[in-house]
Amino acid sequence: MFSAFPFQNLSKLCIHTITTKSWPLEVAAEKYAKAGVKGITVWRDALAGRNPEQAGARIRDQGLSIVSLCRGGFFAGYSATERRAAIDDNRGAIAEAKALGAPLIVLVCGAVPGQKLSESRKQIQDGIAAILPDCIAAGVKLAVEPLHPMYADSRSAINTMAQANDLCEAIASPLVGVAVDVYHLWWDPLLEQEIARCGRMGKIFAYHVCDWRTPTIDFLNDRGLMGEGCIHLRQIRAWVEAAGFKGFNEVEVFSNRLWAMNQDEYLQQIVRSYSEFV
Amino acid sequence: MFSAFPFQNLSKLCIHTITTKSWPLEVAAEKYAKAGVKGITVWRDALAGRNPEQAGARIRDQGLSIVSLCRGGFFAGYSATERRAAIDDNRGAIAEAKALGAPLIVLVCGAVPGQKLSESRKQIQDGIAAILPDCIAAGVKLAVEPLHPMYADSRSAINTMAQANDLCEAIASPLVGVAVDVYHLWWDPLLEQEIARCGRMGKIFAYHVCDWRTPTIDFLNDRGLMGEGCIHLRQIRAWVEAAGFKGFNEVEVFSNRLWAMNQDEYLQQIVRSYSEFV
Numbered sequence: 283m284f285s286a287f288p289f290q291n292l293s294k295l296c297i298h299t300i301t302t303k304s305w306p307l308e309v310a311a312e313k314y315a316k317a318g319v320k321g322i323t324v325w326r327d328a329l330a331g332r333n334p335e336q337a338g339a340r341i342r343d344q345g346l347s348i349v350s351l352c353r354g355g356f357f358a359g360y361s362a363t364e365r366r367a368a369i370d371d372n373r374g375a376i377a378e379a380k381a382l383g384a385p386l387i388v389l390v391c392g393a394v395p396g397q398k399l400s401e402s403r404k405q406i407q408d409g410i411a412a413i414l415p416d417c418i419a420a421g422v423k424l425a426v427e428p429l430h431p432m433y434a435d436s437r438s439a440i441n442t443m444a445q446a447n448d449l450c451e452a453i454a455s456p457l458v459g460v461a462v463d464v465y466h467l468w469w470d471p472l473l474e475q476e477i478a479r480c481g482r483m484g485k486i487f488a489y490h491v492c493d494w495r496t497p498t499i500d501f502l503n504d505r506g507l508m509g510e511g512c513i514h515l516r517q518i519r520a521w522v523e524a525a526g527f528k529g530f531n532e533v534e535v536f537s538n539r540l541w542a543m544n545q546d547e548y549l550q551q552i553v554r555s556y557s558e559f560v
Numbered sequence: 561m562f563s564a565f566p567f568q569n570l571s572k573l574c575i576h577t578i579t580t581k582s583w584p585l586e587v588a589a590e591k592y593a594k595a596g597v598k599g600i601t602v603w604r605d606a607l608a609g610r611n612p613e614q615a616g617a618r619i620r621d622q623g624l625s626i627v628s629l630c631r632g633g634f635f636a637g638y639s640a641t642e643r644r645a646a647i648d649d650n651r652g653a654i655a656e657a658k659a660l661g662a663p664l665i666v667l668v669c670g671a672v673p674g675q676k677l678s679e680s681r682k683q684i685q686d687g688i689a690a691i692l693p694d695c696i697a698a699g700v701k702l703a704v705e706p707l708h709p710m711y712a713d714s715r716s717a718i719n720t721m722a723q724a725n726d727l728c729e730a731i732a733s734p735l736v737g738v739a740v741d742v743y744h745l746w747w748d749p750l751l752e753q754e755i756a757r758c759g760r761m762g763k764i765f766a767y768h769v770c771d772w773r774t775p776t777i778d779f780l781n782d783r784g785l786m787g788e789g790c791i792h793l794r795q796i797r798a799w800v801e802a803a804g805f806k807g808f809n810e811v812e813v814f815s816n817r818l819w820a821m822n823q824d825e826y827l828q829q830i831v832r833s834y835s836e837f838v
Contacts, residue, residue: 395774395790399747432710434747435774435790441747469677469712469719496673496713498779512673512713 295556296321296349296530298490299328302545307337315344317549321530323350324382326375334381342383349530350386350425350461350488351379357409358392358402358439365405368392372413380420386487388425388461393439402439403449410453417457425461425487426450432501433466443467443476450485459487462522463534465494465505468513474521481525489522490534491515491560503536507551509559519560531560573834574599574627574808576768577606580823585615593622595827599808601628602660604653612659620661627808628664628703628739628766629657635687636670636680636717643683646670650691658698664765666703666739671717680717681727688731695735703739703765704728710779711744721745721754728763737765740800741812743772743783746791752799759803767800768812769793769838781814785829787837797838809838 297319299310307328314322322341329337341348354375359365372387379387391406393399410424417424428446429438440446446460460480467473480486493511498504508515519531533552540548575597577588585606592600600619607615619626632653637643650665657665669684671677688702695702706724707716718724724738738758745751758764771789776782786793797809811830818826 398792399749430709431747432708432776435772435776442749445749469709471677471720471723494713498710498713501776501779514676 292318292553292556293320294529294531295319295553296323296347296532297552298323298325298352298532298534300325300352301533301535301552302549303541304545307332308340311341311344311346313546313549315346317553319346319553321347321349321532323352323388323532323534324348324384325352326378329378329382334378338381338383347530348382348384349532350388351375351382351384352388353390353427354387354424355389355438356392357406358394358397359405360394360397365409369409369412372409373416376413376416376420376422379422384422386423386425388427388488390427390429391438391440393434393436395435399434399439403445406439407449407452410458414453414455414457423457423459423487425459427461427463427488427490428466430466441466442470442472443480444472447476447480447483447485450480450483459485461488461490462486462518463490464513464515464518465490465492468494468518473518477518477521477525481522481527484526486522486525486527487529488532489519489527489529490532491519492533492535500538503538505535505537507535507537507540508533508555515559531556570596570831570834571598572807572809573597573831574601574625574810575830576601576603576630576810576812578603578630579811579813579830580827581819582823585610586618589619589622589624591824591827593624595831597624597831599625599627599810601630601666601810601812602626602662603630604656607656607660612656616659616661625808626660626662627810628666629653629660629662631666631668631705632702633667633716634670635684636672636675637683638672638675643687647687647690650687651694654691654694654698654700657700662700664701664703666705666766668705668707669716669718671712671714673713677712677717681723684717685727685730688736692731692733692735701735701737701765703737705739705741705768706744708744719744720748720750721758722750725754725758725761725763728758728761737763739766739768740764740796741768742791742793742796743768743770746772746796751796755796755799755803759800759805762804764800764803764805765807766810767797767805767807768810769797770811770813778816781816783813783815785813785815785818786811786833793837809834
């Protein structure tokens with residue numbers, strides 16, 4: 283296979299489709315594969331209007347591993363009706379993951395403004411419990427992704443590795459683990475010890491990389507490419523691997539700035555940045 | 561004294577000058593006092609070009625208590641020269657606080673992009689130790705303010721109550737305590753227990769209120785007035801008071817939106833919002 287960087291080890295490089303979101307799934311898969319990328323995490327919007335089984339087959343034909351489906355969750359809600367709708371939506375995601383051939387769904391767990399975080403956490407645990415039978419039937423795992431505390435108002439009431447570990451302990455299913463994303467967690471003084479704890483439980487299911495820019499000018503879409511920010515990526519990767527993780531390093535970047543670039547050049551930059559900094 | 565809201569208890573209401581930053585210090589003090597506000601926290605920029613002793617006397621003549629001087633800190637730096645400059649600047653703040661008659665300086669402790677947070681924390685502890693003799697001589701206390709993790713890149717490597725408590729324990733001076741600010745800390749699952757711990761140490765030196773809006777559109781200047789956001793203010797105040805805190809509730813709001821309002825109307829809104837939600 284052609285690779286622009288044949289001397290660099292890209293065997294664990296995975297890219298999230300949202301990172302190059304203007305490319306249709308088929309284009310992304312082909313271009314990733316040509317650049318030497320080995321894994322892809324498929325966002326659900328990239329599957330829209332497609333048969334997920336055929337989409338999965340086409341991705342695998344490119345030699346790519348499907349690492350996960352992104353994303354499920356959002357279990358918190360003011361009303362039982364909203365929470366049931368979230369559970370139904372997650373069941374849809376499980377069916378999609380199975381058809382696509384993705385072994386894992388990443389969960390952004392949910393939060394609703396004004397509701398106590400402790401209440402949202404209960405609803406999250408209940409929501410995961412409700413979909414576990416579907417996961418077992420489909421053979422699909424779930425990764426709780428702790429989100430940065432700046433998203434605690436409306437996106438996730440799970441904001442640290444410690445909380446994600448506690449939640450996994452409480453659920454106690456081999457199908458439920460944690461997605462470690464450096465963007466959300468790099469600041470946490472307990473990160474090293476909680477990554478180690480997660481590893482001892484065998485629950486590091488995914489590892490996501492990008493960088494934190496100074497200044498960051500948008501709450502959602504101003505992530506940096508690896509090396510553009512202040513995160514000590516090599517150190518966190520070393521902690522994750524010392525804790526037993528052997529999976530992909532997934533590049534997940536939301537950036538208005540980088541989305542505005544020529545996306546072929548951007549892909550080359552991702553590969554270089556990965557090689558140099560991850 | 562005239563108060564627009566004579567039936568509401570404003571005896572613990574303090575406002576930070578930055579909240580109404582377009583008003584010169586003398587105007588702010590007069591208007592706060594007329595609205596029934598009892599305390600003021602003076603930001604250093606509001607003192608520019610003034611004799612701090614005279615400024616302090618004039619504020620007290622309005623019947624206001626000077627709660628604190630805001631702010632010192634920023635002890636982290638790449639070079640020893642930068643760190644020495646920060647220490648000198650803090651010594652200047654201590655002299656200003658003494659002259660003004662402010663018993664307390666609030667510390668935004670500092671962080672520099674790319675430097676390990678553990679290293680910045682050491683520099684913060686060293687910086688505080690370096691200025692402690694000046695604090696003792698001046699009779700001025702210091703309040704470590706843990707900042708939201710979204711500021712860990714460039715503003716503070718102290719991002720939780722637990723870290724602030726640990727730092728105070730390590731420094732072990734009766735002059736060094738914690739400023740609890742709901743904006744930075746509301747999301748923390750350990751907040752209740754760490755406020756209680758801080759109280760047992762006798763180290764809750766200040767309590768700052770505002771709110772967290774959804775969506776928040778600016779990393780610095782989009783705070784909400786109390787009641788505009790998702791923070792459970794009454795609950796956190798109850799925790800702080802149960803831990804023994806008897807001081808002011810300080811309204812500290814940075815908001816481009818609210819700064820653009822008629823500031824007299826804004827002040828009335830602050831008083832109403834305080835009465836209803838804090």
